Amino acid sequence: MNRSDCPISNVLDHLGDRWSLLVIRDIAFFGKRAYNELLQSSEGIATNILSSRLKSLEASSIIKRQPDPSDRRRHIYSLTESGKDLLPVLIEMILWSAKHYSDTLDIPTELVQKANEDRDALINQLMDQISARE
Amino acid sequence: MNRSDCPISNVLDHLGDRWSLLVIRDIAFFGKRAYNELLQSSEGIATNILSSRLKSLEASSIIKRQPDPSDRRRHIYSLTESGKDLLPVLIEMILWSAKHYSDTLDIPTELVQKANEDRDALINQLMDQISARE
Numbered sequence: 001m002n003r004s005d006c007p008i009s010n011v012l013d014h015l016g017d018r019w020s021l022l023v024i025r026d027i028a029f030f031g032k033r034a035y036n037e038l039l040q041s042s043e044g045i046a047t048n049i050l051s052s053r054l055k056s057l058e059a060s061s062i063i064k065r066q067p068d069p070s071d072r073r074r075h076i077y078s079l080t081e082s083g084k085d086l087l088p089v090l091i092e093m094i095l096w097s098a099k100h101y102s103d104t105l106d107i108p109t110e111l112v113q114k115a116n117e118d119r120d121a122l123i124n125q126l127m128d129q130i131s132a133r134e
Numbered sequence: 135m136n137r138s139d140c141p142i143s144n145v146l147d148h149l150g151d152r153w154s155l156l157v158i159r160d161i162a163f164f165g166k167r168a169y170n171e172l173l174q175s176s177e178g179i180a181t182n183i184l185s186s187r188l189k190s191l192e193a194s195s196i197i198k199r200q201p202d203p204s205d206r207r208r209h210i211y212s213l214t215e216s217g218k219d220l221l222p223v224l225i226e227m228i229l230w231s232a233k234h235y236s237d238t239l240d241i242p243t244e245l246v247q248k249a250n251e252d253r254d255a256l257i258n259q260l261m262d263q264i265s266a267r268e
Contacts, residue, residue: 004176005240007231008159008224012152018143025142042138082234088226090142096223097141100216106139 011089014060019045019053024079024086027063028126031133033076034068062086078134087123087130091115145223148194153179153187158213158220161197162260165267167210168202196220212268221257221264225249 004010015021026032026041039050054077057063062083068074079086097105098112114122138144149155160166160175173184188211191197196217202208213220231239232246248256 010231011227018146092222093145097144
């Protein structure tokens with residue numbers, strides 16, 4: 001459901017709130033795949049919020065859920081093509097924080113340097129890393 | 135106040151919620167400057183939410199508030215340098231929606247085409263347009 005036909009509002013409709021983007025971050029940058037791994041974010045997400053955000057991201061086709069091959073009673077989560085295409089949004093967020101809040105945050109300086117040198121190459125490299133985990 | 139030292143979480147801390155980013159959109163892309171103009175977003179923001187988001191964006195130094203030269207009892211809002219630097223985040227959100235939701239949304243096709251041809255040139259052009267309004 002879209003609240004307007006604006007393309008920026010659309011992103012916010014699908015992401016829902018801050019937690020959704022942090023779940024995508026954990027899958028994309030930290031290689032998390034299982035529910036229990038996602039629960040261990042440094043921001044301390046509550047179990048009911050994590051469950052609801054996973055469902056809503058799956059409904060928006062940003063993540064997909066599959067049975068865990070090593071334990072079929074469990075599930076693993078991964079990014080869809082649409083979810084991987086959010087990487088440039090995340091990269092721009094990192095660059096903004098690196099530019100304006102470098103003294104108070106834990107900035108991944110190697111990533112920032114690569115992004116400033118060749119943004120497209122960095123995104124392709126990250127896309128490959130994400131796909132290799134699937 | 136940062137909930138973690140992650141640079142992505144930091145952006146979400148400062149933006150607060152979807153409304154903050156839509157206020158930035160209205161200032162950046164639609165040239166809105168006055169409270170009453172910002173109240174007319176197509177998403178229908180409530181007055182109390184608009185007031186609180188303007189205060190919080192000002193506290194985060196993303197927007198600044200000045201007396202309206204034409205009526206000094208009123209204020210106008212504009213983006214700070216830090217606020218303007220969120221443009222690339224907004225552009226990437228537009229590109230994501232244009233790629234995955236072009237059939238249901240009102241996509242600014244000229245902007246998308248420019249972004250795909252020469253992203254940096256587009257951002258510089260938009261920055262100049264925003265600065266020219268100040």
